[in-house]
Amino acid sequence: xxxxxxxxxxxxxxxxxxxxxxxxxxxxxxxxxxxxxxxxxxxxxxxxxxxxxxxxxxxxxxxxxxxxxxxxxxxxxxxxxxxxxxxxxxxxxxxxxxxxxxxxxxxxxxxxxxxxxxxxxxxxxxxxxxxxxxxxxxxxxxxxxxxxxxxxxxxxxxxxxxxxxxxxxxxxxxxxxxxxxxxxxxxxxxxxxxxxxxxxxxxxxxxxxxxxxxxxxxxxxxxxxxxxxxxxxxxxxxxxxxxxxxxxxxxxxxxxxxxxxxxxxxxxxxxxxxxxxxxxxxxxxxxxxxxxxxxxxxxxxxxxxxxxxxxxxxxxxxxxxxxxxxxxxxxxxxxxxxxxxxxxxxxxxxxxxxxxxxxxxxxxxxxxxxxxxxxxxxxxxxxxxxxxxxxxxxxxxxxxxxxxxxxxxxxxxxxxxxxxxxxxxxxxxxxxxxxxxxxxxxxxxxxxxxxxxxxxxxxxxxxxxxxxxxxxxxxxxxxxxxxxxxxxxxxxxxxxxxxxxxxxxxxxxxxxxxxxxxxxxxxxxxxxxxxxxxxxxxxxxxxxxxxxxxxxxxxxxxxxxxxxxxxxxxxxxxxxxxxxxxxxxxxxxxxxxxxxxxxxxxxxxxxxxxxxxxxxxxxxxxxxxxxxxxxxxxxxxxxxxxxxxxxxxxxxxxxxxxxxxxxxxxxxxxxxxxxxxxxxxxxxxxxxxxxxxxxxxxxxxxxxxxxxxxxxxxxxxxxxxxxxxxxxxxxxxxxxxxxxxxxxxxxxxxxxxxxxxxxxxxxxxxxxxxxxxxxxxxxxxxxxxxxxxxxxxxxxxxxxxxxxxxxxxxxxxxxxxxxxxxxxxxxxxxxxxxxxxxxxxxxxxxxxxxxxxxxxxxxxxxx
Numbered sequence: 133x134x135x136x137x138x139x140x141x142x143x144x145x146x147x148x149x150x151x152x153x154x155x156x157x158x159x160x161x162x163x164x165x166x167x168x169x170x171x172x173x174x175x176x177x178x179x180x181x182x183x184x185x186x187x188x189x190x191x192x193x194x195x196x197x198x199x200x201x202x203x204x205x206x207x208x209x210x211x212x213x214x215x216x217x218x219x220x221x222x223x224x225x226x227x228x229x230x231x232x233x234x235x236x237x238x239x240x241x242x243x244x245x246x247x248x249x250x251x252x253x254x255x256x257x258x259x260x261x262x263x264x265x266x267x268x269x270x271x272x273x274x275x276x277x278x279x280x281x282x283x284x285x286x287x288x289x290x291x292x293x294x295x296x297x298x299x300x301x302x303x304x305x306x307x308x309x310x311x312x313x314x315x316x317x318x319x320x321x322x323x324x325x326x327x328x329x330x331x332x333x334x335x336x337x338x339x340x341x342x343x344x345x346x347x348x349x350x351x352x353x354x355x356x357x358x359x360x361x362x363x364x365x366x367x368x369x370x371x372x373x374x375x376x377x378x379x380x381x382x383x384x385x386x387x388x389x390x391x392x393x394x395x396x397x398x399x400x401x402x403x404x405x406x407x408x409x410x411x412x413x414x415x416x417x418x419x420x421x422x423x424x425x426x427x428x429x430x431x432x433x434x435x436x437x438x439x440x441x442x443x444x445x446x447x448x449x450x451x452x453x454x455x456x457x458x459x460x461x462x463x464x465x466x467x468x469x470x471x472x473x474x475x476x477x478x479x480x481x482x483x484x485x486x487x488x489x490x491x492x493x494x495x496x497x498x499x500x501x502x503x504x505x506x507x508x509x510x511x512x513x514x515x516x517x518x519x520x521x522x523x524x525x526x527x528x529x530x531x532x533x534x535x536x537x538x539x540x541x542x543x544x545x546x547x548x549x550x551x552x553x554x555x556x557x558x559x560x561x562x563x564x565x566x567x568x569x570x571x572x573x574x575x576x577x578x579x580x581x582x583x584x585x586x587x588x589x590x591x592x593x594x595x596x597x598x599x600x601x602x603x604x605x606x607x608x609x610x611x612x613x614x615x616x617x618x619x620x621x622x623x624x625x626x627x628x629x630x631x632x633x634x635x636x637x638x639x640x641x642x643x644x645x646x647x648x649x650x651x652x653x654x655x656x657x658x659x660x661x662x663x664x665x666x667x668x669x670x671x672x673x674x675x676x677x678x679x680x681x682x683x684x685x686x687x688x689x690x691x692x693x694x695x696x697x698x699x700x701x702x703x704x705x706x707x708x709x710x711x712x713x714x715x716x717x718x719x720x721x722x723x724x725x726x727x728x729x730x731x732x733x734x735x736x737x738x739x740x741x742x743x744x745x746x747x748x749x750x751x752x753x754x755x756x757x758x759x760x761x762x763x764x765x766x767x768x769x770x771x772x773x774x775x776x777x778x779x780x781x782x783x784x785x786x787x788x789x790x791x792x793x794x795x796x797x798x799x800x801x802x803x804x805x806x807x808x809x810x811x812x813x814x815x816x817x818x819x820x821x822x823x824x825x826x827x828x829x830x831x832x833x834x835x836x837x838x839x840x841x842x843x844x845x846x847x848x849x850x851x852x853x854x855x856x857x858x859x860x861x862x863x864x865x866x867x868x869x870x871x872x873x874x875x876x877x878x879x880x881x882x883x884x885x886x887x888x889x890x891x892x893x894x895x896x897x898x899x900x901x902x903x904x905x906x907x908x909x910x911x912x913x914x915x916x917x918x919x920x921x922x923x924x925x926x927x928x929x930x931x932x933x934x935x936x937x938x939x940x941x942x943x944x945x946x947x948x949x950x951x952x953x954x955x956x957x958x959x960x961x962x963x964x965x966x967x968x969x970x971x972x973x974x975x976x977x978x979x980x981x982x983x984x985x986x987x988x989x990x991x992x993x994x995x
Contacts, residue, residue, distance in 0.1 A: 207416075207417045212525075214413060218308070226292055233324070234310070235324075237309045238307070243281075246332045247276045247331055250327065257272060258272060268319050272314070273288070273312045277309075285297065285298065317717060328493075334354075351388050351431045359421075368443050391405040392408050394528050406526060406529070408447075411523045413487065427522055430524070431521065433537070439583075455557050457600075463550050469545065473541075477541075478544070479517035480503055483500035483534070488527070501616075531618065539610075540603075547566065549600040553598060555600060560583045565577055634718045637666040637674060637720070641661070646762055655765055658699055660698075674693075674711070675713055678708045680702060680706050704729060708725055710722070733814065735817060742808055753771065753797045753798075754796050765792070767791075768789050770808070771808050773786075775805075804825070807820050841971070845987070874980075878972070878973045885945060893962070898959075934974075934984055944965065
């Protein structure tokens with residue numbers, strides 16, 4: 133019987149044989165026999181392990197920090213540290229006006245070590261302790277499940293929506309979040325945000341070095357864990373038949389854990405270290421196992437080989453050769469050499485992307501690795517090769533992997549070795565030494581790219597012929613010095629303003645004014661608030677609110693401008709606040725101002741333009757029309773007179789009171805000082821304006837008669853008392869005999885009148901000297917310095933008055949005269965036989981009494 137040689141079969145479906153012999157033997161089961169006999173399959177991060185020139189995955193990495201809502205979604209497995217979104221599996225609204233939104237998000241299809249901070253639209257909304265922060269404080273609550281097999285349902289969700297989510301909804305074996313969002317236009321201006329969470333992934337990974345299971349970022353162990361998964365992986369258990377070879381796995385795990393010295397960072401005195409290879413990423417289980425394995429292998433520049441009915445996992449490191457191939461292992465004519473690769477497949481620099489924690493866990497470019505020497509070899513042209521590292525989060529590790537990719541590619545010699553059965557001792561992924569003096573190969577290392585058994589015709593039969601693809605290698609491929617590392621810096625943040633951060637406007641400035649309504653409603657208070665615009669082109673409107681005396685806020689709507697008028701305001705402590713609202717509806721922080729609005733309670737301002745003219749015994753007083761509306765409407769101009777050397781409102785007496793809308797008054801001309809004040813509709817007086825005059829007249833007058841009351845003040849007194857030669861309002865006394873309060877007014881009737889003996893034309897003029905006494909004021913009761921007192925006896929604000937009245941008759945006063953009505957007199961010209969006089973003393977405050985030290989009435993006639 134002729135010898136029998138079987139062709140190799142590559143797992144994954146493609147049988148490779150010499151000529152048509154494989155088909156001829158297929159019916160006899162020889163292909164299956166060849167597979168069991170030892171055909172090899174190699175997977176690598178290149179995703180093309182059976183190709184002569186493997187390359188890393190290229191393209192663009194996709195971020196995973198978005199939670200989606202889809203009816204059918206693939207499950208995720210998480211290894212190492214990641215920030216990722218999930219699948220929204222439940223959404224429901226409750227409360228008045230659907231105030232609360234309930235979300236359940238599945239993050240992983242297994243138990244994880246931890247779920248940390250949670251992010252909304254890229255910003256931390258909930259810290260690692262579960263507390264909402266920033267604008268989400270008080271708006272969000274969270275409950276986490278790590279994926280235990282016996283975990284309970286979310287109790288808060290069961291309580292609120294028990295008809296939809298019960299205690300049976302445990303999401304057993306799934307890591308998940310329950311979020312309760314409170315509707316708030318500031319916290320969620322764009323509706324449901326993109327939600328992502330920091331996670332530490334699978335925590336049941338077996339380490340054959342210790343026999344323990346737990347959390348690990350060791351790439352070799354993570355890969356073995358996925359491959360061993362009975363449902364989602366290959367079901368290849370560590371150490372099991374048709375499983376993963378334990379010895380090679382331990383070797384790869386040790387390589388991954390080797391510490392690598394990093395370049396010295398700013399602020400460091402000693403360089404840090406990191407494991408050579410780590411695995412941090414997400415496995416989406418709708419992909420084929422081959423795709424997933426090759427992606428995970430990129431994190432350690434590794435190889436995964438099916439050899440001898442077992443999987444061998446190799447990490448990216450130089451392995452000392454254990455096999456030597458020489459001419460004795462070579463069939464005649466079984467050697468072919470390729471010295472250089474085609475221009476289309478060669479490159480002299482490697483660049484690409486990794487997942488950057490410093491860039492919010494988004495894909496970012498790692499510092500490219502290139503070689504000036506290789507550029508020179510290629511005629512000065514830079515040729516870049518792009519790779520993606522979806523399970524790498526270290527920029528320094530990405531650079532090391534890029535160097536390995538470049539150095540592997542620059543070892544261009546490729547040998548096709550058709551040997552004897554003794555050559556089968558070399559397996560894919562091994563490093564071998566080739567001895568072939570004809571080509572100058574002496575202890576030259578090669579890496580076995582692939583190995584297979586081919587069927588070759590021998591005479592009338594066929595035989596098994598090992599066929600190896602070898603590629604030159606060197607320890608320098610995996611060599612790394614910290615000086616080669618370029619310090620990675622995350623891409624600079626954009627200076628554009630965040631869509632969720634609205635600039636604040638200026639602090640509002642408050643002013644007040646009075647206005648007269650057109651409908652005759654009288655005087656109203658107007659509050660005007662103005663503010664500087666927010667320094668942002670994205671601000672669209674301003675929201676304004678106000679409140680009085682700490683009450684409830686009242687909304688005044690939104691407006692485009694930076695000015696607000698609040699009409700018909702009630703005086704009090706007003707607080708006005710304003711916030712900017714962007715085109716997206718995002719509101720800024722409030723800017724507020726508090727001010728006391730006095731309104732109608734604010735005293736009038738001083739009269740301006742006051743002048744005095746005299747004519748024919750009259751004083752003509754003029755002024756500019758009062759500025760205050762509440763003086764012009766229902767107010768007055770009060771005019772008083774004082775003969776005191778130091779005139780004041782307290783020691784003056786009233787002369788006239790004209791409407792506030794007037795700008796002129798005519799009063800009797802008297803020597804001394806005229807005092808004018810504006811009085812508003814509420815009786816509040818403004819500042820005093822004084823004008824002095826000698827009372828000079830063109831006509832000369834001669835005295836006729838006089839009445840003098842001062843001294844003993846003879847005559848009838850009602851509600852009055854004479855004290856120390858002065859006339860005062862009678863006062864009640866306290867328990868210590870001290871006068872405290874007085875009645876509002878008192879009447880003094882002169883003891884005698886004037887009888888001119890016959891009808892006579894005379895001018896009557898009064899002469900009054902007035903002071904004020906504060907009955908309840910005590911020097912020892914005052915705490916402020918005496919220099920700050922308005923007056924020594926504290927009477928500056930007293931409102932007292934003395935009014936002299938007369939009545940006249942044309943008859944003999946000794947008979948039965950007919951008297952006229954009583955009328956006020958200051959300067960008065962009459963024609964009469966006799967007069968009688970009286971004086972009223974009045975006060976507006978019971979603690980003040982007028983003190984009259986001079987009270988006289990003179991009758992004069994033209995000289």
